[in-house]
Amino acid sequence: MAGDQISQGSSRRASLADSFDDFFEPILANSTEQRRLAFKVRYDVYCREFQYEREEDCPCGLETDEYDEESVHALVLHRPSGQVAGCVRVVPRAPATPVGLLPLERHCGHTLKHPTLRPHLLSEGGICEVSRLAVHGNFRRRPGERSSPLGDVSLPDIAATERRTFPLISVALFMVATNVVKINCGPHVFAMMEPRLARLLKRSGLEFATVGEITDFHGHRAAHYIHVDDAITGLSADLMGLYRSISERLQGAQPHHPI
Numbered sequence: 001m002a003g004d005q006i007s008q009g010s011s012r013r014a015s016l017a018d019s020f021d022d023f024f025e026p027i028l029a030n031s032t033e034q035r036r037l038a039f040k041v042r043y044d045v046y047c048r049e050f051q052y053e054r055e056e057d058c059p060c061g062l063e064t065d066e067y068d069e070e071s072v073h074a075l076v077l078h079r080p081s082g083q084v085a086g087c088v089r090v091v092p093r094a095p096a097t098p099v100g101l102l103p104l105e106r107h108c109g110h111t112l113k114h115p116t117l118r119p120h121l122l123s124e125g126g127i128c129e130v131s132r133l134a135v136h137g138n139f140r141r142r143p144g145e146r147s148s149p150l151g152d153v154s155l156p157d158i159a160a161t162e163r164r165t166f167p168l169i170s171v172a173l174f175m176v177a178t179n180v181v182k183i184n185c186g187p188h189v190f191a192m193m194e195p196r197l198a199r200l201l202k203r204s205g206l207e208f209a210t211v212g213e214i215t216d217f218h219g220h221r222a223a224h225y226i227h228v229d230d231a232i233t234g235l236s237a238d239l240m241g242l243y244r245s246i247s248e249r250l251q252g253a254q255p256h257h258p259i
Contacts, residue, residue, distance in 0.1 A: 017238075017241035017242045017244075017245045020168055020172060020242060020245070021245055021249075022079070023078065023079055023080065024076050024077065024078060024079060024085060024169070024172065025076070025077040025079055025249070026074065026075070026076050026077075026172065026175075026176045026246050026249055026250060027074065027075050027077065027249075027250075028072065028073070028074050028180070028250065029073035029074055029075050029087070034073075034075060035068075035073050036062060037075060037084050037087075038073045038074075038075055038084070038087040038089070038132075039062035039063055039064050039068075040061060040062055040084075041075075041084050041086065041087045041134055041136050042062075042063035042064075042087065042132055042134055043055075043058050043061050043062055043063040044136060044137065045134040045135075045136065045137065046063050046132075046134065046218065047063055049137055050218075050219070052218040052219070065103075066097075066098045067089075067091045067097055067098065067103055067131075068089070070091070070092060070094065070096050070097050071089040071090060071091045071092075072089065072090045072180050072184060072185075073087065073088075073089045074087065074088050074089070074090075074173070074176045074177065074180065075087050076169055076172055076173060076176070078139070083136065083138060083139075084136060085135065085136055085138075085139045085169050086133070086134060086135040086136060086139070086169050086170065086172075086173050087132065087133070087134055087173070088130060088131075088132065088133040088134075088173040088174070088176060088177050089130075089131055089132045089177075090128050090129070090130055090131075090177050090180045090181055090184075090185060091103060091128060091129045091130075091131055092126065092127070092128050092185055093105075093119055093126075093127040093128060093129070101119075102119055102127070102128075102129040102190060103129055103131055103192075104129055104131075104190055104191075104192050104212075104223050105119055105120075107217060108192065108212060108215055108217050108223060111212040111213040111214075111215045111222070111223060112211060112212045112223055113211065113212055113213055114209070114211035114212075114225070117209060117211045117225045118211065119188075119190060122188045125186060125187045125188060126185045126186050126187065126188065127188040127190070128181055128185045128186065128188070128189060128190070129189070129190045129191060129192075130174065130177040130181075130189060130190070130191040131191065131192065133170065133173050133174070133177075133191075135169050135170055135173075139169060168242065170197065170200075171200065171201065171204055171206075171239065171242070172242060172246065174201060174206060175239070175242055175243045175246045176246055176250070178206075178228060178231050178232065178243065179243070179246055179247050179250050180250075181228045181231075182228050182232065186228040187227050187228045187229060188225070188227065188228075189225065189226050189227070189228055189231065190211075190223060190224065190225050191208065191223075191224050192212075192217060192218070192221040192222070192223055192224070193208065193221055193222065193224050194219055194220065194221050195214070195220070195222070198210070198222075198224055203236075204235065204236055204239045205234045205235040205236040205239055205240075206226065206231055206234065206235065206239075207226070207230070207234055208224035208225060208226045209224065209225050209226065210222055210223075210224055211223050211224060211225045212224075
């Protein structure tokens, strides 16, 4: 399981980040073509595979919405194949976004229950949401697995040394998003997450607070919150290496649409 693989000894920890770097490349999707690649992954996962969105609402095989123009998008690329392994975006809470609300406020605002950790109550510093995180079906443990768009990932014809890095894709996408938030936004971060992803991230040191009730929105999810500084300082030793590696690779990269 992913949590077991993430919690190995110190020598294994160092090799996890190294192996991930060998096989994957995190990038900001700054060009039109790179952003289209993110939208295509979202279409394959959210429309065709899980039917969270209607295919007829996604012309040209691209899943987009009104938040994309003001968001920062990122990809994780699989080096050997050139395929996009996963995508994520960071959405700012700003007047330019639809009705000045985060997606989770707009679609699931009625589920928010925390007395203080709500977007409209946090007045100091930037506020954003990590959303549309998806791992492509080609990189999940079992082809066609339908339990989650973020599930454990694997390809049967890949060497074991490469395959053991695959469960980190969803966590790595959060590391990419954390880097984007730290440099361009923050410090307040919200996300709609499945309970099992929240548990995986907690074991990795990303301890989000649950601030909403579970609701059926792109699967059974609940709103979660974390301060970006807590996200970084709380990382387990093994994931800190991955975060630093991703930060180095993204160093100097500026989002096409700065937050």
